[in-house]
Amino acid sequence: MRLRNKPWAKPLIEANPQWVVTNPSEYRGKWQERFEKAQPLYIEVGMGKGRFIVEMAKKYPHYNFIGLEMQTVATGIALKKQLVEQLPNLQLVCANGAGLTEFFATDEVAGIYLNFSDPWPKNRQEKRRLTYKSFLAAYKEIMVADGQLEFKTDNRGLFEYSLASLNNFGMTFEKVWLDLHADEEAVVDNVMTEYEEKFSSKGQPIYKLAARF
Numbered sequence: 001m002r003l004r005n006k007p008w009a010k011p012l013i014e015a016n017p018q019w020v021v022t023n024p025s026e027y028r029g030k031w032q033e034r035f036e037k038a039q040p041l042y043i044e045v046g047m048g049k050g051r052f053i054v055e056m057a058k059k060y061p062h063y064n065f066i067g068l069e070m071q072t073v074a075t076g077i078a079l080k081k082q083l084v085e086q087l088p089n090l091q092l093v094c095a096n097g098a099g100l101t102e103f104f105a106t107d108e109v110a111g112i113y114l115n116f117s118d119p120w121p122k123n124r125q126e127k128r129r130l131t132y133k134s135f136l137a138a139y140k141e142i143m144v145a146d147g148q149l150e151f152k153t154d155n156r157g158l159f160e161y162s163l164a165s166l167n168n169f170g171m172t173f174e175k176v177w178l179d180l181h182a183d184e185e186a187v188v189d190n191v192m193t194e195y196e197e198k199f200s201s202k203g204q205p206i207y208k209l210a211a212r213f
């Protein structure tokens with residue numbers, strides 16, 4: 001997803017360094033300093049417009065959250081939400097997730113969320129998929145040993161690819177859903193993303209997996 005440029009986004013981010021980090025390497029091993037309280041840290045890679053991570057931070061005040069996004073405009077839209085909410089357990093990072101091990105120290109992260117990640121369907125684009133083995137290696141390095149990776153998507157091809165990629169990396173699946181919204185128990189705890197709302201309202205099934213290294 002590429003959003004059209006919005007001239008307000010960059011200045012808004014620059015005016016709010018208390019909520020948005022644009023130099024994440026400087027906080028490697030020190031992220032807890034950015035929050036009101038030191039508590040387990042969960043990150044979403046590719047947060048888009050930020051609905052999921054904002055709602056998670058509201059729902060779970062005893063955890064800290066970081067929404068990471070490489071597009072300035074999407075980060076700016078997420079920032080607008082945080083400017084309304086002012087959540088002390090939420091920070092935003094505008095950077096490419098390919099640098100995760102430069103941004104986070106070993107075991108610094110308690111869990112990772114990937115939601116409706118770009119599918120990059122062509123074979124030559126495989127390395128950009130957020131469930132490609134180089135990303136999995138980075139998640140393993142920065143996450144605590146029993147940390148969980150959760151991935152939701154509407155894209156069956158990307159989901160099948162990800163099942164194979166995680167399995168071949170030696171990960172253990174906690175649970176796999178082929179139609180998340182049909183599971184009444186799972187729906188109670190489910191926090192919707194912008195993309196999830198869009199696709200599920202069209203009747204498309206949402207795939208989800210939860211796995212550990």
Ligand SMILES: C[S@@+](CC[C@H](N)C(=O)[O-])C[C@H]1O[C@@H](n2cnc3c(N)ncnc32)[C@H](O)[C@@H]1O
Pocket residue numbers: 001045046047048049050068069070071074095096097098114115116117118193194195196
């Ligand atoms: C299809 S959108 C989904 C947004 C949101 N998670 C949702 O479910 O509504 C995927 C987002 O991931 C971001 N993204 C893709 N690759 C990324 C990377 N390597 N690092 C950071 N963000 C990334 C894109 O810029 C885009 O905003």
